[in-house]
Every structure is written in C-alpha cells, then in structure tokens.
Amino acid sequence: MTQTLARxxxxxxxxxxxxxxxxxxxxxxxxxxxxxxxxxxxxxLGGSPIALNWVTNAFMLTFGSSLMxxxxxxxxxxxxxxxxxxxxxFALCSLALAVAPDILxxxxxxxxxxxxxxxxxxxxxxxxxxxxEGAARIRAFSIVGTSFGxxxxxxxxxxxxxIDAFGWRSIFALVVVLAxxxxxxxxxxxxxxxxxxxxxxxxxxxxSFTLALALFTYGILLAPERGWSEPTVIxxxxxxxxxxxxxxxxxxxxxxxxxxxTLFRYPRFVGVQLLAAAPAYAxxxxxILLPVRFIGVEGMSEIAAGxxxxxxxxxxxxxxxxxxxxxxxxxxxxxxxxxxxxxxVGLFWLxxxxxxxxxxxxxxxxxxxxxxxxLPWGLMDGLAVSVVPKERxxxxxxxxxxxxxxGEGVALAVVSAMLSALTAKHLAAGGPAAHASPAAQRLVxxxxxxxxxxxxxxxxxxxxxxxxxxxxxxxxxLCAITVITAVVVFAFLGRRAEQGTEPGVKTExxxxxxET
Numbered sequence: 001m002t003q004t005l006a007r008x009x010x011x012x013x014x015x016x017x018x019x020x021x022x023x024x025x026x027x028x029x030x031x032x033x034x035x036x037x038x039x040x041x042x043x044x045l046g047g048s049p050i051a052l053n054w055v056t057n058a059f060m061l062t063f064g065s066s067l068m069x070x071x072x073x074x075x076x077x078x079x080x081x082x083x084x085x086x087x088x089x090f091a092l093c094s095l096a097l098a099v100a101p102d103i104l105x106x107x108x109x110x111x112x113x114x115x116x117x118x119x120x121x122x123x124x125x126x127x128x129x130x131x132x133e134g135a136a137r138i139r140a141f142s143i144v145g146t147s148f149g150x151x152x153x154x155x156x157x158x159x160x161x162x163i164d165a166f167g168w169r170s171i172f173a174l175v176v177v178l179a180x181x182x183x184x185x186x187x188x189x190x191x192x193x194x195x196x197x198x199x200x201x202x203x204x205x206x207x208s209f210t211l212a213l214a215l216f217t218y219g220i221l222l223a224p225e226r227g228w229s230e231p232t233v234i235x236x237x238x239x240x241x242x243x244x245x246x247x248x249x250x251x252x253x254x255x256x257x258x259x260x261x262t263l264f265r266y267p268r269f270v271g272v273q274l275l276a277a278a279p280a281y282a283x284x285x286x287x288i289l290l291p292v293r294f295i296g297v298e299g300m301s302e303i304a305a306g307x308x309x310x311x312x313x314x315x316x317x318x319x320x321x322x323x324x325x326x327x328x329x330x331x332x333x334x335x336x337x338x339x340x341x342x343x344x345v346g347l348f349w350l351x352x353x354x355x356x357x358x359x360x361x362x363x364x365x366x367x368x369x370x371x372x373x374x375l376p377w378g379l380m381d382g383l384a385v386s387v388v389p390k391e392r393x394x395x396x397x398x399x400x401x402x403x404x405x406x407g408e409g410v411a412l413a414v415v416s417a418m419l420s421a422l423t424a425k426h427l428a429a430g431g432p433a434a435h436a437s438p439a440a441q442r443l444v445x446x447x448x449x450x451x452x453x454x455x456x457x458x459x460x461x462x463x464x465x466x467x468x469x470x471x472x473x474x475x476x477x478l479c480a481i482t483v484i485t486a487v488v489v490f491a492f493l494g495r496r497a498e499q500g501t502e503p504g505v506k507t508e509x510x511x512x513x514x515e516t
Contacts, residue, residue, distance in 0.1 A: 427466045
C-alpha cells in the first residue's frame with residue numbers, strides 16, 4: 001500500500017487539483033511563447049539556425065528524457081517533495097531566461113527549465129493518482145488536460161500581446177506567476193505520498209536512456225547542417241542506438257526498473273503509448289512551425305499570429321472533458337481513432353492552402369486539427385495509469401509522459417530536418433545548390449532576411465514559394481502518418497477493450513447511460 005496520511009477533505013482535494021492544473025497550464029506557455037518570439041529572439045541574441053532550433057528542442061529534450069527518472073524519484077522520495085522542488089526550479093529557470101545575455105545561455109536555461117518541468121509534471125500527476133479514485137480520478141486527469149489546453153489556447157495570443165507591448169523577455173512573467181501559485185497551493189495542501197517498495201532511482205537506466213535520447217535528438221538536429229553521411233552525425237546516431245540497447249539490457253536485470261518492459265506484452269498498453277506519440281506530429285509540431293511561418297515568412301505581427309493560433313488550440317479548452325463523457329457511449333478506441341482521422345482531414349486541407357492567401361482561410365483547417373486531437377487528448381492520461389498498480393502511478397505517468405513528450409521533441413527535430421531538406425530541394429531548383437541548404441535552414445527558423453542573403457539572386461516571392469511548397473509536402477506526410485496511427489491505435493485499443501483481460505482495466509464500450 002502507498003504510504004499516505006488521512007484522506008483530505010473534498011475542498012482540499014480541489015485545491016490540490018488546482019495546484020497541479022496551474023503547473024500544467026504554465027508548461028505549454030514555455031514552448032508556445034518562445035515559438036512566437038523566435039524571430040525576435042534571433043534578432044536580439046543572434047545564433048546559427050541550429051542554435052535557434054535548440055530554443056525549443058533543448059526544453060523538449062530534457063523534459064521528455066527526464067520524465068521517467070522524475071516519476072521514479074517521486075515514487076521513491078515523495079511526490080510532494082519532488083513536485084515542490086520541480087515547480088520552484090521551474091519558476092527560477094523562467095526568471096533566468098528573461099535575463100539571458102546570449103543564445104548559448106538561453107539554450108542552457110531552456111534545458112534546465114525542461115528538467116524542472118519534468119519533475120513538476122510527473123510528480124504532480126502521480127500525486128493526483130493517490131488523491132482520487134475511480135471515476136473521480138478520470139475526471140481529475142481530464143481537468144488537467146483541459147488546463148494544459150488553456151495554456152495552449154491562450155499562450156500564443158498572450159505571448160503576442162506581451163511581445164508587442166513589452167518585448168520578448170516579458171513572455172516568462174506569466175509562467176513565473178502560475179508556477180508560484182502552484183508552489184504555494186502545493187506546499188499547503190498536497191499530501192506526501194511515496195511507494196514503500198521503491199528501492200531508489202534506477203540510475204544506470206535513467207542515465208543510459210537520457211543520454212540515448214539526447215544523442216538521437218542532437219544527431220537529427222545536426223544532420224541538416226552537416227549532412228547525414230558526415231562522420232560526427234553517424235557517430236552521434238550510432239552512440240544513441242548503442243545506449244538504447246544498453247538501456248533495454250539494464251531494465252531487464254534490475255530489481256525495480258525505471259521502465260517495466262513486461263508491460264509491453266499488453267496490446268492495450270502498447271496502444272496507449274502509440275496514442276501518446278500521435279499528437280507530437282499531428283499537432284504539437286504545428287504549435288512551433290506555424291508561428292514561425294506566420295511571423296517570420298508571411299510577415300504577420302505577433303498579435304495577428306497569436307490570434308490565428310487560437311483556432312488550433314482552443315478546442316482543447318472543452319473537448320477533452322467531452323471525450324471523457326463520450327466514453328459512456330463509445331469505447332476509447334473509437335473516440336481516439338475518429339479523432340485522429342478528423343485531425344488528418346485538417347492536415348490535408350491545410351496543405352492545400354497556399355502561403356500569402358486569405359488569412360482567415362487557414363482558420364477552419366486549423367480548428368479541425370485541434371478538434372481531432374482534442375478527442376484522444378482527454379482520454380490518454382487516464383488510460384496511462386489504468387494498466388499498472390496504483391503504487392506505481394509515478395512510473396506509469398512517467399512512461400506515458402516520456403513517450404508523449406520525448407516523442408514531441410524527437411518529432412520536432414525530425415520534422416524540422418524534413419522541412420529544411422524539402423525547402424532546400426525546392427530552392428536548389430532555382431539557384432546554386434551549394435547555397436540552398438544554408439538558405440533553407442534560415443527559412444525554417446523564420447529568418448527570411450538571412451535566406452535572401454544566402455541566395456541574393458532569388459526574389460523574395462520565390463523564397464516564400466519554395467518554403468510554401470515544402471510546407472505543403474510536409475503536411476501531406478504528417479497527414480499520412482496520422483491516418484496510419486489512427487488505424488493502428490484503433491486496432492490495439494479495440495482488441496484489448498473487447499477482451500477486457502488486462503489487470504485493472506474494465507471492458508469498454510458499454511451502452512449509453514446517464515450514470516455519473
């Protein structure tokens with residue numbers, strides 16, 4: 001049994017939930033805000049295209065690779081303790097980013113901020129699993145998902161307004177305020193819980209996994225600049241594969257592994273992990289790429305771009321909770337599969353719209369993408385903790401969140417590299433091939449002036465058209481991946497839902513009922 005104090009009053013549970021929700025709402029601001037500000041950050045702090053890519057990827061990398069370790073620490077040393085340390089460090093890192101003197105310090109600060117966010121998120125979700133039972137737990141996780149959606153929905157427009165009024169450094173002020181409120185509520189009302197059977201953190205597993213993911217992401221980011229056959233790129237990627245193999249061997253031998261590999265015997269668990277990765281390339285990458293496109297390439301203001309981004313993320317305000325209600329009538333497999341297919345339709349529609357066209361023309365396809373991804377979004381966290389004992393909730397949320405966030409970091413690195421390669425291919429058709437790759441890397445970070453300097457003989461309209469053609473091709477590729485994922489997730493979740501044999505998991509798809 002998990003060590004706990006007496007159960008809190010309902011009001012105290014609500015305040016615990018509010019604390020975790022405030023932390024969850026702050027985290028999306030830390031990658032939508034810098035995405036909105038990336039052109040301004042590049043002008044203020046300088047840096048190469050790869051250094052500017054690390055503005056986002058440094059956070060995503062440390063966030064994703066640290067989540068499993070943070071979940072293990074929370075189970076072993078106390079969820080409240082890890083939550084408070086994580087939220088406090090998150091606030092301090094955000095303050096440091098606001099005064100960073102150059103791009104190197106900014107990227108290092110982003111990496112530290114990601115590690116702190118991992119500690120706060122993983123321990124906070126594990127704490128909620130101890131506070132709530134049954135249907136109340138599912139509702140609590142849905143509310144956290146909605147809070148995350150609030151940060152995604154209002155982050156771009158709030159960041160745009162703050163950048164326009166006070167400069168890009170001001171975007172971290174709201175993050176600090178939310179983090180401090182979460183810290184105060186958590187310190188007062190969160191109970192200390194831990195797994196009494198935990199034997200400390202699996203340090204060999206944590207280090208091998210973190211290094212493997214770091215090397216893989218770094219190799220993907222380095223490849224567009226140096227080429228896939230360059231010895232450093234090959235060495236980094238080879239080292240990543242070797243460390244992943246070592247991680248698997250370590251986890252099979254330790255008494256209390258950070259990642260319980262036996263869970264992958266269950267098709268439903270595998271389906272949940274695939275579902276966790278789906279938003280990465282169907283939705284999250286657009287939160288980064290679209291602001292850069294709107295501001296850096298199409299020349300919109302930060303405020304105008306922020307307003308457009310609301311169409312993409314606003315559905316997350318309400319639909320995750322609605323998806324939870326739909327489970328009274330439909331199985332999660334149907335809801336998640338249909339949602340991903342709706343998202344794929346939106347991606348295809350957006351790929352058909354040229355750059356520089358009617359601004360409001362992109363609103364409907366962006367909204368369709370947001371609607372589609374919101375349906376599985378509200379179910380994923382609850383599904384993640386349903387396949388492990390309650391005492392190992394930290395591990396469950398750590399595995400799921402690692403898959404989701406590490407998938408986002410890897411997807412962003414891969415998609416950025418693909419967009420750069422596609423853009424370079426289009427640019428090479430109209431100019432010197434030797435200069436196409438550097439120009440493409442500048443375009444992908446929104447630096448159209450730098451791209452024009454690399455290809456002075458090419459007109460502004462041609463640069464924009466090349467980027468637009470590459471972006472359309474990329475969207476079609478993401479659409480195809482999303483359709484395939486929808487089919488696979490439906491098959492895995494649906495099969496297990498019909499069998500209903502997994503420990504701790506009830507058969508889904510019961511008849512519609514008004515029972516709460």
